[in-house]
Each structure stands twice: as structure tokens, then as C-alpha cells.
Amino acid sequence: MRPAEHAQLALLLEVSGTPKPGNVDRDRDLPDLRYEQFLAGAVGAGSGLRAAESDSIGIAFERAVEGMAGRHGENTQFGALLLLTPLVRAASEGELTPAGVDRVVRETTVADAAAFYRAFEHCSVFVSDPPAEWDDLDVRRGSAAIPAVEERGLTLHDVMALGEGEDDVAREWTGGFERSFRVADRIEELSGPLSDRAAAAFCEQLAERRDTLVAKKHGTDVAEWARQEIADHLGDVEMLDALATAFVERGVNPGTTADIVAAGLFIALERGVEA
Amino acid sequence: MRPAEHAQLALLLEVSGTPKPGNVDRDRDLPDLRYEQFLAGAVGAGSGLRAAESDSIGIAFERAVEGMAGRHGENTQFGALLLLTPLVRAASEGELTPAGVDRVVRETTVADAAAFYRAFEHCSVFVSDPPAEWDDLDVRRGSAAIPAVEERGLTLHDVMALGEGEDDVAREWTGGFERSFRVADRIEELSGPLSDRAAAAFCEQLAERRDTLVAKKHGTDVAEWARQEIADHLGDVEMLDALATAFVERGVNPGTTADIVAAGLFIALERGVEA
Numbered sequence: 001m002r003p004a005e006h007a008q009l010a011l012l013l014e015v016s017g018t019p020k021p022g023n024v025d026r027d028r029d030l031p032d033l034r035y036e037q038f039l040a041g042a043v044g045a046g047s048g049l050r051a052a053e054s055d056s057i058g059i060a061f062e063r064a065v066e067g068m069a070g071r072h073g074e075n076t077q078f079g080a081l082l083l084l085t086p087l088v089r090a091a092s093e094g095e096l097t098p099a100g101v102d103r104v105v106r107e108t109t110v111a112d113a114a115a116f117y118r119a120f121e122h123c124s125v126f127v128s129d130p131p132a133e134w135d136d137l138d139v140r141r142g143s144a145a146i147p148a149v150e151e152r153g154l155t156l157h158d159v160m161a162l163g164e165g166e167d168d169v170a171r172e173w174t175g176g177f178e179r180s181f182r183v184a185d186r187i188e189e190l191s192g193p194l195s196d197r198a199a200a201a202f203c204e205q206l207a208e209r210r211d212t213l214v215a216k217k218h219g220t221d222v223a224e225w226a227r228q229e230i231a232d233h234l235g236d237v238e239m240l241d242a243l244a245t246a247f248v249e250r251g252v253n254p255g256t257t258a259d260i261v262a263a264g265l266f267i268a269l270e271r272g273v274e275a
Numbered sequence: 276m277r278p279a280e281h282a283q284l285a286l287l288l289e290v291s292g293t294p295k296p297g298n299v300d301r302d303r304d305l306p307d308l309r310y311e312q313f314l315a316g317a318v319g320a321g322s323g324l325r326a327a328e329s330d331s332i333g334i335a336f337e338r339a340v341e342g343m344a345g346r347h348g349e350n351t352q353f354g355a356l357l358l359l360t361p362l363v364r365a366a367s368e369g370e371l372t373p374a375g376v377d378r379v380v381r382e383t384t385v386a387d388a389a390a391f392y393r394a395f396e397h398c399s400v401f402v403s404d405p406p407a408e409w410d411d412l413d414v415r416r417g418s419a420a421i422p423a424v425e426e427r428g429l430t431l432h433d434v435m436a437l438g439e440g441e442d443d444v445a446r447e448w449t450g451g452f453e454r455s456f457r458v459a460d461r462i463e464e465l466s467g468p469l470s471d472r473a474a475a476a477f478c479e480q481l482a483e484r485r486d487t488l489v490a491k492k493h494g495t496d497v498a499e500w501a502r503q504e505i506a507d508h509l510g511d512v513e514m515l516d517a518l519a520t521a522f523v524e525r526g527v528n529p530g531t532t533a534d535i536v537a538a539g540l541f542i543a544l545e546r547g548v549e550a
Contacts, residue, residue, distance in 0.1 A: 001345070005318050012287070012314045016301070026291070026301045029468075036468055036550040039287045043280050046321060070276070071549070193304075193311055274346070275311040 001269070003091040004049040007084045009275060010265035011042035011077055014258060017199030019240045021206075021230065022214075022247030022254050024076075025199070030248060033076065041068040041076035052085045053092040057104065058112025058156055061085040062119040069123035078125050079169045079213075079259035083180060084266055086173070091270050098176035105173050108156035114146045116156050128216045134162060168212040168256045172263070179205065183264025187273060194265065194275050202254075202261045203240060207231035211254035218252065226252050276544070278366040279324040282359045284550060285540035286317035286352055289533060292474030294515045296481075296505060297489075297522030297529050299351075300474070305523060308351065316343040316351035327360040328367040332379065333387025333431055336360040337394040344398035353400050354444045354488075354534035358455060359541055361448070366545050373451035380448050383431035389421045391431050403491045409437060443487040443531045447538070454480065458539025462548060469540065469550050477529075477536045478515060482506035486529035493527065501527050 001009070015038040018025035024033050048064025064081045068074075086108075090101040121142040130138050136148035137159070149159070163170035172180055183201050190197040207230045215223035226247065233239035247253070269275075276284070290313040293300035299308050323339025339356045361383075365376040396417040405413050411423035412434070424434070438445035447455055458476050465472040482505045490498035501522065508514035522528070544550075 001315075001319060005321065008321075009315055009318045012318065013311065016311070016314065034468065034550075036288065036291070036470060039291065040276075040284055040550040043284045043287065044276060046280065046283075193309065195311060275315040 014262040016195040052088040058115030080262040083263035112156035180263035184267035289537040291470040327363040333390030355537035358538035387431035455538035459542035
């Protein structure tokens with residue numbers, strides 16, 4: 001399979017892993033987000049992922065998000081695509097290593113940043129208010145923020161650096177995709193169906209570090225509660241199943257951790273792990 | 276979504292539907308065929324399905340099968356792709372009707388038939404022995420049968436006509452895709468998640484007509500037993516779940532019925548039904 005296909009398969013395997021407390025999986029829909037929408041999102045993202053093999057990262061990402069979001073603008077895999085786009089490029093250049101993907105993201109341009117802002121117009125993405133001095137760079141402005149991006153000469157890598165403190169997808173971009181590669185190692189180590197390994201890696205990652213989407217939506221205390229609950233019950237599938245219900249009831253949806261697992265699955269597939 | 280994407284999504288929704296006695300679904304792997312392999316098959320078939328929008332039907336089908344089969348030659352969706360390829364073409368020509376797809380299959384050539392025979396070299400497909408006078412056309416010969424196909428001047432439509440008596444995928448090809456369109460109507464009528472509707476349509480189809488893959492593998496009596504069991508318990512999800520176990524124990528795998536449901540899902544998606 002070419003890199004874009006491995007990326008598409010990574011999205012499908014990620015969402016199929018269960019139990020993954022708080023997230024959609026093959027056994028659980030959320031009230032506003034369903035398993036089948038993730039299948040459709042993975043299919044729709046295909047053209048953008050193929051573009052990521054050779055086109056501009058920003059344009060490829062925007063196209064992937066547009067295809068994923070479909071007619072109703074559901075956001076199923078925005079963060080995962082933001083990680084997969086540069087990883088697909090690094091893989092198609094034969095350099096799927098922390099240094100290789102670091103080079104890819106550092107080579108992004110102001111035009112890539114502009115495309116990234118346009119991507120927010122295709123679907124609804126949960127973000128916090130930016131600090132006052134960056135108000136003109138608020139991603140929720142979409143295209144309207146592009147003049148400010150251009151005036152400041154910000155590349156997509158620069159934009160990610162602004163978010164690295166509060167968003168772990170951005171932190172991957174500025175930190176050599178450290179956790180993504182670690183998840184890939186773990187998926188290679190584990191045995192069994194890949195979606196089971198992905199669910200296990202998800203729980204381990206969540207136990208290790210608070211999910212930044214949960215922290216943005218519900219505050220650090222809730223994110224820490226979720227982390228601790230998972231850490232206390234790691235490996236206990238029955239308890240994790242019960243936690244899945246508790247998380248959904250509280251609206252706790254650790255989406256960033258899932259994004260990183262999708263990135264790790266992609267890397268593992270590129271290394272030859274088989275579904 | 277473009278037709279090739281709807282076809283890919285149809286494959287994913289079909290395999291996700293449960294319970295679907297005897298077949299792989301999101302809750303059930305078979306000993307030699309797993310859910311994740313179907314996800315990979317749908318991803319791998321993408322390039323061939325895109326080719327079906329404009330290239331030769333035979334070449335597109337061969338490419339789809341090659342991509343589906345991957346490194347180990349698993350046969351997850353051979354029959355479904357044989358139905359989807361001409362349906363994708365009909366849709367991309369704006370004529371997704373029984374007459375439209377009938378025209379597409381009647382326009383196939385000897386070169387399409389040759390590509391069809393080559394497709395058998397990419398994966399293992401269960402077929403019965405042909406009548407003695409067609410021995411030189413046995414699909415298991417793969418490319419080696421192509422000279423005989425060319426000598427007799429058989430188009431892919433002609434080859435399907437040879438199989439229509441014992442294979443319901445071939446029967447769709449020669450009968451205006453009658454059941455595929457009927458499944459699409461039924462999926463439009465039903466409500467709920469599309470994969471649930473697909474599973475319900477699968478059971479209804481199986482109750483109506485013996486599965487030809489089961490008949491080829493185990494004989495007409497076993498195919499009739501399976502049909503009757505499903506007919507007796509239609510709509511009773513608990514019993515259907517129990518039958519799923521019984522079917523798997525007997526190696527009864529109604530794959531042709533699943534192929535037709537995938538085709539019906541594609542038509543329904545093209546008509547605007549949403550995942």
C-alpha cells in the first residue's frame with residue numbers, strides 16, 4: 001500500500017479499536033458523532049491524503065478535511081489528519097523518522113498556514129480563546145485571519161508553535177512527533193488485531209498524559225480525573241468498558257489522544273505491521 | 276462524494292453490519308478472514324474503483340482486486356467488486372439505472388474478459404468445476420485461459436453469461452442488477468444506521484434465495500437449510516446471533532448475498548442516503 005492508503009487504513013483501525021473510553025468505537029456511537037461517520041470521514045479524506053504525498057502540506061490538509069467533513073461539516077478526524085498529512089509526506093519521501101517529519105513541518109510556508117485557516121471553514125473544531133494579543137489569529141476566524149497570518153509572515157509550523165502549550169497535536173508538530181513514534185513502537189510490540197492494540201495504546205497514552213481536548217472543553221481537573229481513572233484501571237477491560245459509559249455521560253471525549261494513536265498506527269503500518 | 280468513494284464506503288458499511296449469519300462483521304471474524312482484512316480490502320480497492328469511473332471495466336476490476344488482495348492474496352471482496360465496477364461506471368456516466376448498467380456490461384470487450392481472468396491470479400476465489408466443454412475457460416486457469424477466451428471472442432458479458440446459472444453475481448450482470456437495485460430500495464425504506472439496514476437487507480435476501488457461494492461449497496441442501504433457517508427467524512436478532520455461530524461452525528459463508536448487499540448500499544448512497 002502507498003502511504004495515503006496506510007493513512008486511510010490507520011483512520012479506520014483507530015476508530016474500530018474498543019474499548020476506548022469517551023470516544024467513538026465500533027461498539028459505541030456518541031450522541032452527535034457515529035462510527036459510520038468516521039468510516040465516511042476516512043473515505044472522504046482519501047483524496048487529500050493522496051495529495052499529501054506530493055502537494056503542499058497545507059493544501060493537502062485542507063482538501064483532506066473538506067473531504068472528511070462531507071455535506072454536514074462533521075468533525076471526525078481533523079486532528080488525526082493534521083498529524084497524518086506531514087507523516088504521509090515524510091513516508092513518501094522515504095524518511096519516516098522524527099528527523100524526516102521534523103524537516104517536512106519546518107519547510108511549511110505561509111501559504112500552508114493560510115490553507116490551514118481555510119480548513120476551519122469546512123467543519124466545526126473545538127478550540128479555546130487565544131490570548132488577547134493573538135486575537136486576530138484565532139483559527140475560528142477561518143479565512144478572515146489570513147491577512148494577519150500573512151502580515152506576520154507565519155508559516156504553518158509557526159502557527160503550530162503558538163498552540164503547542166495547550167494542544168497536543170500542535171505539540172507533536174513542534175516536538176518531532178515524539179508520542180506518535182512511541183505509539184508506533186508500542187503497536188509493534190503488542191500482539192493481536194491491530195484495532196485491539198490501538199485501543200490498548202490509547203489507554204496507555206491517556207493514562208500517561210491528560211488529553212488536551214478534554215482539558216480545553218472541561219478544564220484541567222476533569223482531564224486529570226479522566227487520566228487518573230484510566231491509569232487506575234489500565235488493562236482491566238471490564239472496568240474500561242464501564243468507564244466508557246461514565247466518560248460519555250460527562251461528555252469527556254479524549255479526541256487528541258485518539259489522533260496521536262491514528263498517527264502511531266500509520267507509522268506502524270508503514271513499518272510493515274499488517275492488518 | 277464521487278462514485279468510487281461511495282463504492283469504498285459501501286464496502287465498509289457492508290462488512291460493519293451485524294448480525295449477518297456466516298459472514299465477517301464488526302463483531303465476528305472467521306477463522307481465516309477477519310474484519311480488519313475487509314477494512315484493508317476496501318482501502319486497497321480504492322484505486323481500481325477510481326479507475327472504474329472512466330477506464331476499461333476489466334482493467335479497473337483487475338486493479339481493484341489486486342489492491343484488495345494485498346500481500347497475501349486474501350479474497351475479501353472479489354464478488355462485491357465485480358458488481359461495483361460497472362455500477363461505478365454507470366453512476367459516473369449519470370445513468371445509475373438497470374438500463375444504464377446493463378448498457379455498461381453489454382459494452383464490455385474481449386480485453387475486459389482477459390483482465391477478469393488475470394484478476395484470479397491475485398487472490399484465491401472459490402469456484403466449482405466448469406462443464407467439460409468449457410474446461411479451457413476455467414477461471415482457475417487465470418491468464419492461461421486467455422487464448423481460449425480470445426479464440427472464442429468472448430466478452431466479459433459473455434463470460435458472465437456462462438456463469439449465470441450457478442453464480443448470483445454473474446446473474447446480476449446478465450439480469451440488469453435486479454437484486455442490487457431491490458436491495459437499494461429496501462435500504463432507502465428502512466431506518467437507522469446504514470450498516471444495521473444492510474444487515475437486515477442481507478437476512479431478507481438470504482431468506483428469499485439460496486446463496487450461490489454456499490451452494491457451490493456445500494451443495495444445494497445446505498444452502499437451502501441456511502435459507503430456511505434465516506427465513507424462519509427473520510427479524511429475531513437474538514436467534515440470528517445464534518445462527519451466526521451455527522453457520523460459522525458449519526463453514527456456511529453466504530458471501531454472494533453480501534456482495535449483492537454491498538452493491539445495493541452503493542446504489543442507495545448514490546441516491547443520497549447518508550451514513
